[in-house]
Amino acid sequence: MRIALPLSATFLAITACTTLPAKPVVELTEQEARGYDFAKAHCAACHAIMANGSSPNPEAPPFEAVVNTRGLTARTLETFLRDSHNFPGQMAFEIDPAKVDDVTAYMVTLKRADYRPAP
Ligand code: HEC
Numbered sequence: 860m861r862i863a864l865p866l867s868a869t870f871l872a873i874t875a876c877t878t879l880p881a882k883p884v885v886e887l888t889e890q891e892a893r894g895y896d897f898a899k900a901h902c903a904a905c906h907a908i909m910a911n912g913s914s915p916n917p918e919a920p921p922f923e924a925v926v927n928t929r930g931l932t933a934r935t936l937e938t939f940l941r942d943s944h945n946f947p948g949q950m951a952f953e954i955d956p957a958k959v960d961d962v963t964a965y966m967v968t969l970k971r972a973d974y975r976p977a978p
Pocket residue numbers: 898901902903904905906916918919920925939940947948949950954962
């Protein structure tokens with residue numbers, strides 16, 4: 860019993876460290892974190908969803924490029940995401956309206972005053 864406890868504590872600590880999923884470096888609010896999880900599940904097959912990423916689908920712009928488009932605001936992005944009629948052909952789906960706020964909140968965390976598109 861006296862050695863079992865420290866051993867299992869160590870085991871748990873190691874397991875916790877090695878199974879942590881890659882997360883954005885910035886601190887996210889709960890809503891932004893929900894949006895990140897949603898994007899990871901539903902958008903990441905095509906789009907780079909984190910800063911400095913390249914999209915698995917080369918035709919899908921990285922989210923960082925999308926949100927740093929001049930004139931884009933959380934409001935315009937949200938309006939776009941709520942209306943699947945505007946979606947490009949490859950996005951033949953709708954986004955659960957209840958998730959649009961979350962994913963928008965996450966995406967706009969990628970806005971950077973000094974953003975430059977990759978050459
Ligand atoms: C099957 C691949 C695929 C998936 C999954 C996907 N997208 Fe896209 N998305 C694309 C492509 C391809 C484009 C670019 C189309 C173009 O420029 O004609 C795009 C463009 C966009 C744009 C920019 C539209 C514009 O007019 O500039 C936004 C915003 C976007 N996607 C959001 C999302 C979100 C949010 C998700 C997840 C809920 C998602 N996408 C999932 C393929 C995908």
